Amino acid sequence: MSGQTIAEKILANHFLSGSDIKPDDIIIAKLDLVMSHIGTGKVVIDFRKIRPSKIRKVFDPNKIVVIFDHYNPAPSERWASVHDLIRNFVKKQGIKNFYDIKEGICHQVLPEKGHVRPGMLIVGGDSHTTTYGAFNAASCGLGNTDLFYSYVKGELWFRVPHTIRFRITGKLPPSVMSKDIIIKIAGDHTAEVATYKSIEFTGDTMENLSIASRMTMSNFALELGAKFAFGVPDQKVVDWVKERTTEPFELVKPDPDAIYEKTYEIDVSDLEPQISCPHTVDNVKPISEVAGTKINQAFLGSCTNGRLEDLEIAAKILEGKRIHNDVRMIVTPASQEIWIKAAKSGVSETLINAGAVITNPSCGACFGALGGMLAPSEKCISSSNRNFQGRMGSAAAEVYLGSPATVAASALKGEITDPRDL
Amino acid sequence: MAALLGGKGSGEYKENLKGKVWVFPDNVDTDVISPSRYLENLQEMLDHTCESVIKEFPSKVQDGDIIVAGRNFGCGSSRETAPAILQEKGIAAIVAESFARIFYRSSVARALPVLEVNEVSKEFQTGDEIQINIPNAEITNLRTGKTLKGKKIHPILLNLLKNGGLEKQLLAELKENK
Numbered sequence A: 001m002s003g004q005t006i007a008e009k010i011l012a013n014h015f016l017s018g019s020d021i022k023p024d025d026i027i028i029a030k031l032d033l034v035m036s037h038i039g040t041g042k043v044v045i046d047f048r049k050i051r052p053s054k055i056r057k058v059f060d061p062n063k064i065v066v067i068f069d070h071y072n073p074a075p076s077e078r079w080a081s082v083h084d085l086i087r088n089f090v091k092k093q094g095i096k097n098f099y100d101i102k103e104g105i106c107h108q109v110l111p112e113k114g115h116v117r118p119g120m121l122i123v124g125g126d127s128h129t130t131t132y133g134a135f136n137a138a139s140c141g142l143g144n145t146d147l148f149y150s151y152v153k154g155e156l157w158f159r160v161p162h163t164i165r166f167r168i169t170g171k172l173p174p175s176v177m178s179k180d181i182i183i184k185i186a187g188d189h190t191a192e193v194a195t196y197k198s199i200e201f202t203g204d205t206m207e208n209l210s211i212a213s214r215m216t217m218s219n220f221a222l223e224l225g226a227k228f229a230f231g232v233p234d235q236k237v238v239d240w241v242k243e244r245t246t247e248p249f250e251l252v253k254p255d256p257d258a259i260y261e262k263t264y265e266i267d268v269s270d271l272e273p274q275i276s277c278p279h280t281v282d283n284v285k286p287i288s289e290v291a292g293t294k295i296n297q298a299f300l301g302s303c304t305n306g307r308l309e310d311l312e313i314a315a316k317i318l319e320g321k322r323i324h325n326d327v328r329m330i331v332t333p334a335s336q337e338i339w340i341k342a343a344k345s346g347v348s349e350t351l352i353n354a355g356a357v358i359t360n361p362s363c364g365a366c367f368g369a370l371g372g373m374l375a376p377s378e379k380c381i382s383s384s385n386r387n388f389q390g391r392m393g394s395a396a397a398e399v400y401l402g403s404p405a406t407v408a409a410s411a412l413k414g415e416i417t418d419p420r421d422l
Numbered sequence B: 001m002a003a004l005l006g007g008k009g010s011g012e013y014k015e016n017l018k019g020k021v022w023v024f025p026d027n028v029d030t031d032v033i034s035p036s037r038y039l040e041n042l043q044e045m046l047d048h049t050c051e052s053v054i055k056e057f058p059s060k061v062q063d064g065d066i067i068v069a070g071r072n073f074g075c076g077s078s079r080e081t082a083p084a085i086l087q088e089k090g091i092a093a094i095v096a097e098s099f100a101r102i103f104y105r106s107s108v109a110r111a112l113p114v115l116e117v118n119e120v121s122k123e124f125q126t127g128d129e130i131q132i133n134i135p136n137a138e139i140t141n142l143r144t145g146k147t148l149k150g151k152k153i154h155p156i157l158l159n160l161l162k163n164g165g166l167e168k169q170l171l172a173e174l175k176e177n178k
């Protein structure tokens, strides 16, 4: 037998009827963790269909995490009722890993609270569940019906994916971030380069990136169609996870003779900041081609780029300055932990003094349902992961995606601006 | 609200389907099918689905119609309202050159037949009639007479379609084991 990729190893470890698997097999696998946010509401409704009521039990309350992040605090009576419904369910089912409106975005909070460890197989009722790949976990998103099934059975069918590899090398230039790398990949290889596939990011650039920057890549990889998106399985991951949990774990590394469908080589030594232009993530241009585009709003936040290092780089750019008069800048830390750190270190104050609005940790403006919506003629530069038509409000509005540095530089100038020019 | 959408589902599984075609481009995302600004209200979802790509789709689509699309259909968010709303509108099957992963999963879970057929979008115009044999993954354009073969659905998943989807299968299973 030839060697195995990370995805193959983790799936084989969880396969319920053997361990011999190959790409394209369909297997039933046991789940280590099931995560869901507001979509839990549908699960609760589905649970009522189970009869008799005494068998309405989740497979294991300790392997489920429920978190509110999309509509926090509840913006309408309707969402308040959904929150209420879920809170009651969580209590009744004995789900202790429940995070109410204050904690932040699922993909940030789960790792922070020690729920994510190398080698785990995780599903979540959110597409960007791929983020946990940065911690060497096989994790992917699914819809409500699959979620309901996972809640009850703790197992699910999986198609064993082929694996592709991005070998990223070279030293990132100043003010160029991991977001620019992943946007560049989307532009060069399209939003389908990884459809159904598992990604392994490797190379010295990856090794040198912080965990936060790696999370950005595993997160955005979903926009390339990825099923899983693994960062580098190294000591940085081990140290990070050990700080958050005492549960045992082991890194899963690919075999040297593992078979990759394809390996893409990327040298980032001369990489320019990149922008995903409206309305697809792979409509990518180097910043020099879009610089000067006037913007009305700058959004710094989301599970892609709402971490401390993202706020810090923005603060560095905005320190002692005022953002442009015609721009609204919204900053949404990805979690309470980040929020507190940013408050303590003075980063928040710098951003507020520069004219930014800081909101509570949540998905916030990212998906156009909770504030920070755009009017028809408006343009927004965003650090999030989606610029689909209508994503942040009006279908006639335009969303440009870039790195936190680009968002801050653009807020300052009132137009899309290369952070290297400041 | 999105998360609570039940949906009338695709009804009984049929091996052979025939219906009127709506042709969609590549990369139709979930915000096109189920825009986030309409997630609060089922009627609004039904009234606005896909309108940013095909304006008359929500008002003209009929029970039994079939979507033929390019690559990466259903990319974007994990919201299951996307396949659910198309089912609710009467879409009986989707044939595309490729699907986004979660959309594919959720469609199978909801017993909405999804077939992958290379180059299919070039062979159809909106309004054509299509005939589909699901287990053989065979489709025919009844206007041109051209037949294409797609990727066969894996037996585990075909079974799921036959059983009426994951939820029905699970509830039946629980009943047996109680």
Ligand code: SF4
Pocket (backbone or CB within 6 Å): A069, A070, A105, A106, A126, A128, A302, A303, A304, A362, A363, A364, A366, A367, A384, A385
């Ligand atoms: S921040 Fe945006 S992309 Fe991330 S989970 Fe929330 S809505 Fe989804």
